[in-house]
Amino acid sequence: MNITKIVIIIFLCCSCAKDTIRENQLNVYLTGSSKYILLPPGNIENPLDMAQQISASYKGREYFLNAWVKADETGMEMTLLNELGAHMGELSYRNGLASFSSPVFPPSLKPEYIVADFQLCFYNTMALRKALENCGLSFEDTENSRRILQGKTLIIEIEKNTNTVRLVNHLRGYTYTLEGNFK
Numbered sequence: 097m098n099i100t101k102i103v104i105i106i107f108l109c110c111s112c113a114k115d116t117i118r119e120n121q122l123n124v125y126l127t128g129s130s131k132y133i134l135l136p137p138g139n140i141e142n143p144l145d146m147a148q149q150i151s152a153s154y155k156g157r158e159y160f161l162n163a164w165v166k167a168d169e170t171g172m173e174m175t176l177l178n179e180l181g182a183h184m185g186e187l188s189y190r191n192g193l194a195s196f197s198s199p200v201f202p203p204s205l206k207p208e209y210i211v212a213d214f215q216l217c218f219y220n221t222m223a224l225r226k227a228l229e230n231c232g233l234s235f236e237d238t239e240n241s242r243r244i245l246q247g248k249t250l251i252i253e254i255e256k257n258t259n260t261v262r263l264v265n266h267l268r269g270y271t272y273t274l275e276g277n278f279k
Contacts, residue, residue, distance in 0.1 A: 122194055124212045127246050127267060130231040134208060135215055137189065139223040143168035150176075152272035165276075172214065187211075216242065217254055217261050217274070 122134040144167045152159045161184060162177045171190030176198070178184050185198030189211045196207035216224065225235045228244060233251065236243040242254040255262045261274040 122192065122208050122211070124206070124208045126212070126228075126231065126233060126244065127251060130233050130246065132212055132227060132231050132233075134189075134194070134211055135219055135223050135227055136192075137167070137171045138169040139215070139219045140167055140169060141218055141220050144218065146276050148274050148276040150272060150274055152270065154270040167214070167218065172211065174210075213263055213265075213272075216244065216252060217256070217263060 123131050124134070126132045144165050146165060148163045148165055150159075150161045150163055152161075160179055162179065162181075164175045164177075166173045171188065173190075174187040176184040176186070184200050185196060187196045187207050187210055188194070189207070194207040194211050196205060196210070198205070221235075221237045224242075225237070228235045232246065234245045236245070240256055242252075242256070243250060244252040251265070251267045253264045253266065256278065258279055259275060259277065261278060262271070263273075264271045
């Protein structure tokens with residue numbers, strides 16, 4: 097076997113391995129055709145280790161939860177509690193895997209979507225812009241807001257200040273507000 101054939105075989109094997117890794121990366125569809133690949137935890141803007149109050153609305157219903165969130169360059173852990181302190185679930189995003197267990201929420205709830213919304217709120221602007229452009233969306237960022245658009249259509253809007261982060265998903269019809277000390 098000559099050296100050219102060996103180089104071609106090595107190249108093909110490496111190319112296939114990279115495609116397999118890319119296919120196995122966690123992803124969500126932010127729109128019907130926009131496949132967002134979750135970013136690694138190292139892209140978080142500022143580590144969080146804090147209590148948060150969560151209020152959400154979907155299809156005319158309101159939901160209220162408390163959460164303890166620990167997120168840093170190694171991953172994210174979120175413990176959900178109801179207003180009386182009873183355990184509602186746990187979410188984890190570490191080593192390229194996302195998991196969610198809950199005695200209350202349905203098993204069909206995909207943790208990747210929660211992680212994606214968290215990333216859109218709290219991850220590094222440059223990494224988000226690149227990931228969103230890779231799936232055909234644009235990203236606008238100012239000091240207190242972020243907007244994700246498909247063409248001229250506003251898909252997701254995020255408002256951030258010291259004590260509140262509010263995400264509105266116009267396409268999917270849900271809103272949630274996180275309250276905490278986001279300094």
